[in-house]
Amino acid sequence: MDAPWSFGPTSVAAFILFIGILIFVHELGHFLAAKLFDVKVLRFSLGFGPPLLSFTRGETTYQVAVVPLGGYVRMAGDQPGEELDPADRERAFSTAPIYQRALIALAGPFFNLAFPVLCFFAYNLLGPQVLQPVVGFVDPGRPAARAGLQPGDRVVSVDGTRTYSFDRLRDLVSARPGEPVTLAVDRGGERVQVELVPEATVDENFFGKKVERGIIGIAPMRQGTRVAVRDPGRAPDSVRNGDQVLRVGNRPVEVKAELEAALRDRAGQTVTWVVARGERATAGDLLFAWPKAVVQFSVDVPEDFAGLADLGLGPAAEFVRSVVPGGAADRAGLEANDQLVSVGGEPVRTFWSFLSRVEEHGGEPVPVVVRRDGALRELVLKPDRVECVHPVTKKTKTAIDTGLGSGPLAEVPSCEALKTRQTLLSHWPSTVPPETGRARLSLGESFTASIRQTGTVISLVFNGILGLFSNEISVENVGGPLRMFKLAAQAAEIGVFAYLQMLASVSVNLGLFNLLPIPIFDGGHLMFCLIEAVKRKPLSVRTREWASLAGLAVILALVVLALRNDIMALGVF
Numbered sequence: 139m140d141a142p143w144s145f146g147p148t149s150v151a152a153f154i155l156f157i158g159i160l161i162f163v164h165e166l167g168h169f170l171a172a173k174l175f176d177v178k179v180l181r182f183s184l185g186f187g188p189p190l191l192s193f194t195r196g197e198t199t200y201q202v203a204v205v206p207l208g209g210y211v212r213m214a215g216d217q218p219g220e221e222l223d224p225a226d227r228e229r230a231f232s233t234a235p236i237y238q239r240a241l242i243a244l245a246g247p248f249f250n251l252a253f254p255v256l257c258f259f260a261y262n263l264l265g266p267q268v269l270q271p272v273v274g275f276v277d278p279g280r281p282a283a284r285a286g287l288q289p290g291d292r293v294v295s296v297d298g299t300r301t302y303s304f305d306r307l308r309d310l311v312s313a314r315p316g317e318p319v320t321l322a323v324d325r326g327g328e329r330v331q332v333e334l335v336p337e338a339t340v341d342e343n344f345f346g347k348k349v350e351r352g353i354i355g356i357a358p359m360r361q362g363t364r365v366a367v368r369d370p371g372r373a374p375d376s377v378r379n380g381d382q383v384l385r386v387g388n389r390p391v392e393v394k395a396e397l398e399a400a401l402r403d404r405a406g407q408t409v410t411w412v413v414a415r416g417e418r419a420t421a422g423d424l425l426f427a428w429p430k431a432v433v434q435f436s437v438d439v440p441e442d443f444a445g446l447a448d449l450g451l452g453p454a455a456e457f458v459r460s461v462v463p464g465g466a467a468d469r470a471g472l473e474a475n476d477q478l479v480s481v482g483g484e485p486v487r488t489f490w491s492f493l494s495r496v497e498e499h500g501g502e503p504v505p506v507v508v509r510r511d512g513a514l515r516e517l518v519l520k521p522d523r524v525e526c527v528h529p530v531t532k533k534t535k536t537a538i539d540t541g542l543g544s545g546p547l548a549e550v551p552s553c554e555a556l557k558t559r560q561t562l563l564s565h566w567p568s569t570v571p572p573e574t575g576r577a578r579l580s581l582g583e584s585f586t587a588s589i590r591q592t593g594t595v596i597s598l599v600f601n602g603i604l605g606l607f608s609n610e611i612s613v614e615n616v617g618g619p620l621r622m623f624k625l626a627a628q629a630a631e632i633g634v635f636a637y638l639q640m641l642a643s644v645s646v647n648l649g650l651f652n653l654l655p656i657p658i659f660d661g662g663h664l665m666f667c668l669i670e671a672v673k674r675k676p677l678s679v680r681t682r683e684w685a686s687l688a689g690l691a692v693i694l695a696l697v698v699l700a701l702r703n704d705i706m707a708l709g710v711f
Contacts, residue, residue: 152630152637153623154206158184160250160645161209164652167249168211171242178229181212207619213242218682236667243663250649254595254642258588261638265576268303269358272573277494278485280355285334287356289395292324302577304358311336315352339498344598345605346528346535357490358572361394364454365446366566368477369512372450376435379475380454380566381413384432393570394453398445406441410434450512452477454566455488458508458542462559465541470506470519472542477509481519489565493540496521501538526553531605532612592642599646603654618700657682657689 161184172179178197183189185203192201203209215222215230222230231239273291276283293301296310297319311319315338323330336352343349363383367373383391386400387409401409414430440448458476461467478486481495482504496504496519503520522539527550537556543564547555579587605611622644629640655665662685670676677685 148630149623149627153626156626156630156637156641156644157206157619157622159641160648161185161206163249163253163645164246164648165209165211167245167247168242171245172211172213172231175234175238175242176229177231177234177238177242178214178226179211180214181210183212184209186210218679218686236671240664240667243660243667247649247652247660250645250652251592251596253645254592255585255588257638257642257645258591259584261635261642262577262579262584262587263581264635265578266635267574268577269305270573270575271301271304271307272358273356274360274572275357275488277355277357277491278487280353281334281337282354282356285332285354287321287323287332287334287354288325289360290325293321294324294329295322296320298322300583302579302583304572311354312351315339315350317352344530345601345611346531346533357488359568360570360572361453361455362568362570363391363394363397364566364569365451366454366457366475366477367450368447368452368509369450371512372448374435374437374449376411376433376437377413377451378415379457380459381415381433382569383411383413385412386410394446401439401443401449404439405443406439408436408438411437453487455568456486457566459565460542460544460563462541462543466520466522466539467541469541471515471517472506472508472519473510475510476515479507479509479514481506489542489561489567493560496540497538501536524551524556526551526556528553530611530615532614533610592646595643595646596650599643599650603650613699614703614706616696616700616703618697618704620701620704656692657685658693659689662686662689 165182165184169179169182180197181199181201183201183203185201185206186208187204189201189203192199194200213231214226215232220232222232227233231242234242271293273282273287273289273293276287276289293307295301296307299310301307301310314336316335318333318335321332321334323332334354336354338350339353340348341351365377365381365383366379367377383397385391386397387404389400391397391400412432412434415433416430437449442448446452456477456479458467458472458474458478461472461474478489478492480486481492482499484495486492486495501521501523503518506517506519508515508517519540522541523536524539524547525534526537527533528535529552534550535553537553539556540560543560543562545559545562547559551559602611602615606613606616625640625644626637629636652659653661653664655661657665666677666682666685
């Protein structure tokens with residue numbers, strides 16, 4: 139569910155600043171280009187309508203107007219059929235050479251497309267909070283495991299390129315499917331080189347299209363101290379599935395390695411465990427809460443203790459927590475509290491690796507090995523193929539449903555609802571957050587990263603616009619001032635980093651939309667310049683007037699569509 143709308147003073151101020159910056163950047167491009175070519179600028183306006191504030195410097199009046207939903211740079215001779223003062227004829231927009239008029243029209247969108255570089259540069263220099271490039275989990279059977287990567291390894295670089303965040307590490311690896319790469323790894327203060335070849339896998343991009351990327355089988359999340367019963371005959375009677383061990387004796391533990399180390403130090407002794415336990419709560423047939431209670435009990439540690447398996451326990455992340463009645467997992471014979479051992483012959487250690495292994499089989503029946511009551515069982519899982527609605531395209535797509543989790547589904551659910559159902563109470567997630575910290579980038583790294591990030595946003599928005607006009611993406615994604623208000627307010631509430639990112643994204647949207655060949659838009663002016671260059675004479679005043687009216691009709695239709703989507707997003711209908 140979307141966050142509620144808030145129209146408080148802070149939200150209003152965040153929106154006004156947000157839209158003001160974007161308008162100023164756009165109009166500044168037109169203004170500076172006009173000044174460069176000595177075209178007379180009569181008015182520089184932020185907003186439309188009567189001025190709230192204005193002053194004149196030289197030949198130009200600068201103003202802030204009542205309606206802050208746009209702006210304009212008024213130049214001598216920029217209106218079709220305009221009567222020019224003889225003194226202004228040589229400096230009029232209409233009498234300027236074609237290339238100058240084209241560059242003046244292009245300058246506004248160009249500034250909007252260049253402005254994100256500045257936003258991202260500031261973002262990177264300020265040192266944003268990022269996931270550190272530290273290995274938290276290694277998926278068995280993947281390239282990272284075969285190459286010997288270990289939890290706790292800090293990946294310093296990929297083929298000599300510094301990895302200052304886990305996202306940067308993932309991007310570098312994703313771009314190299316099937317190609318050998320060398321990772322420089324800091325392992326407890328020692329620098330080691332790890333060579334591996336990322337597996338090529340097919341994934342979906344933001345628009346639901348299939349793309350190939352490389353994976354090596356690591357994740358930033360760390361394995362916590364939640365445990366589950368692997369072998370009831372050996373496990374302490376007091377342990378319950380999902381217990382999160384907080385202390386062993388007086389020794390606090392946070393991750394699995396610390397838990398096992400504490401138990402090895404007390405081998406052959408009876409030790410007190412303090413655990414946080416979730417109590418099952420239901421409303422009808424629906425599980426809705428697992429409130430925590432702190433429980434204390436004693437555990438006898440074997441003299442030859444080497445790992446949790448010696449206590450008949452295992453990491454809770456490997457165990458099924460809930461199965462949908464009648465779903466694919468239920469039909470296959472999976473039960474709550476089963477330990478997931480392998481899928482298609484490949485070992486699994488978390489619910490997420492289980493899901494990815496199932497999806498790799500494309501929805502076909504796949505052998506699954508589970509451990510139940512200490513014994514291994516071989517089952518065959520045939521996932522259901524479910525039609526769901528993609529969040530961006532709003533079109534139906536076929537997704538795979540394993541039948542794990544809890545909660546009802548609509549007849550044709552959203553893909554987010556399906557994902558939520560599969561993850562809600564389906565497994566015991568780790569309680570240990572990934573390692574985070576501030577990214578420390580040099581000036582050079584900040585600049586190159588800002589170029590790369592801007593290029594990514596431009597590509598994303600450009601493909602989105604193409605998708606809208608080719609009907610691959612729903613027009614429900616077109617937003618207007620209310621949606622922009624919401625985005626600006628939410629970004630401001632999160633902080634300066636989110637605000638800068640949102641400014642960059644919307645600036646690209648504004649720049650690319652203005653380049654569409656629609657009269658009144660800057661792209662329309664560029665189109666007129668191109669036609670004039672081909673015909674070697676300008677279009678008639680009447681033709682330009684009719685074209686402007688047609689362009690205005692298109693813009694009004696877009697405004698109506700955007701407002702309609704904004705109002706629907708309010709949830710009042």
